Amino acid sequence: MDCSQLKSNIFAYSEGALSEEQCQSFESHLSSCIVCKQLMTELNHIEAIIEMEKSVEPSPFAATRILQRLENEFEATKKSYFPGLVRVLQPVAIAGALLCGILIGSYTAKKDNTQANQVVNPYENIEFLRTNLFISDFADEDTMLGLNK
Amino acid sequence: MTDQELIEGILHRDRNAFQCLVNQYQKQVIKAAYHFVGNLEDAEDLSQEIFLDVIRSLPSFNKSSSLSTWIYRITVNKSLNMVKKKQRRGIMVRIESLFRPPVEHGSTHTTEPSVLPADLEHQEKQSLLHAAINRLPENQRIAFVLCKFEDHTYKQIAEIMKIGLPAVESLIHRAKVNLQQHLVHHFSEYQKT
Numbered sequence: 001m002d003c004s005q006l007k008s009n010i011f012a013y014s015e016g017a018l019s020e021e022q023c024q025s026f027e028s029h030l031s032s033c034i035v036c037k038q039l040m041t042e043l044n045h046i047e048a049i050i051e052m053e054k055s056v057e058p059s060p061f062a063a064t065r066i067l068q069r070l071e072n073e074f075e076a077t078k079k080s081y082f083p084g085l086v087r088v089l090q091p092v093a094i095a096g097a098l099l100c101g102i103l104i105g106s107y108t109a110k111k112d113n114t115q116a117n118q119v120v121n122p123y124e125n126i127e128f129l130r131t132n133l134f135i136s137d138f139a140d141e142d143t144m145l146g147l148n149k
Numbered sequence: 150m151t152d153q154e155l156i157e158g159i160l161h162r163d164r165n166a167f168q169c170l171v172n173q174y175q176k177q178v179i180k181a182a183y184h185f186v187g188n189l190e191d192a193e194d195l196s197q198e199i200f201l202d203v204i205r206s207l208p209s210f211n212k213s214s215s216l217s218t219w220i221y222r223i224t225v226n227k228s229l230n231m232v233k234k235k236q237r238r239g240i241m242v243r244i245e246s247l248f249r250p251p252v253e254h255g256s257t258h259t260t261e262p263s264v265l266p267a268d269l270e271h272q273e274k275q276s277l278l279h280a281a282i283n284r285l286p287e288n289q290r291i292a293f294v295l296c297k298f299e300d301h302t303y304k305q306i307a308e309i310m311k312i313g314l315p316a317v318e319s320l321i322h323r324a325k326v327n328l329q330q331h332l333v334h335h336f337s338e339y340q341k342t
């Protein structure tokens with residue numbers, strides 16, 4: 001078998017379709033010819049590539065992306081399950097929470113402020129009680145507290 | 150979930166059925182698409198279109214085959230269309246490049262990522278293989294990919310392609326001969342240089 005005969009018999013050889021005699025002739029040429037040996041190595045590499053491609057694994061996010069696309073295209077029942085809806089509602093919820101936070105924050109700040117004022121000005125409060133409740137018996141306390149100095 | 154329950158669920162737009170369909174068939178769809186288009190990213194993008202098609206055309210699914218076989222058919226058709234589109238785009242790019250002024254090589258060369266020779270060789274052979282597969286007549290290509298890459302039996306291929314067993318055998322045989330001839334020719338030319 002020469003180089004061109006080997007080339008035309010590669011397919012039959014790889015499929016096991018050669019006779020025993022042809023097979024021996026094929027292999028004996030292969031063992032003595034560097035060019036044909038190289039050619040067979042290249043073809044075997046192609047086989048290896050096919051095997052590698054067979055074991056490819058999709059990205060772990062592929063399924064989620066497909067499902068999301070289906071959600072966008074089709075209206076499905078049990079909508080609340082859909083992250084599509086969550087995506088729309090999420091900013092609204094966040095905005096609401098922020099607004100609540102601001103309101104509560106400003107309310108408590110105000111409250112703290114008035115409490116602080118009450119602590120800082122005890123005399124004003126006593127004056128208020130005295131004038132509004134018409135109580136004049138604060139005199140003793142006044143002298144005690146040193147208000148009437 | 151059985152095929153029947155799955156179909157009923159999807160027709161009623163039940164979310165669980167959608168999820169079941171995707172979980173059950175995404176690997177099959179993406180892998181098959183990848184073996185036709187030769188690029189995983191493209192295959193994953195395409196898988197979204199394939200599932201949309203599956204759901205859209207489910208009302209016309211006549212149950213003469215299994216759901217899996219039917220999904221395979223849609224996958225093969227969509228994948229072949231993408232390959233055709235890419236080939237057309239490839240021709241356009243080649244035509245456009247004829248009219249483009251030549252690029253100065255010194256500046257672009259330094260920004261190219263360094264690729265190990267072994268990787269480059271592997272990538273080259275991978276694209277050589279897919280180029281050779283894409284040169285096969287469409288029927289040979291489908292039969293060959295389903296047989297060699299997807300490990301389908303001739304009977305399954307016959308069902309997917311809606312042809313007889315002898316036709317499948319003949320298609321696969323011719324595909325293998327053509328591919329090997331193409332590859333042997335390519336490597337022999339390569340050895341000469």
Ligand SMILES: [Zn+2]
Pocket residue numbers: 002003006029033034035036037
């Ligand atoms: Zn030789």
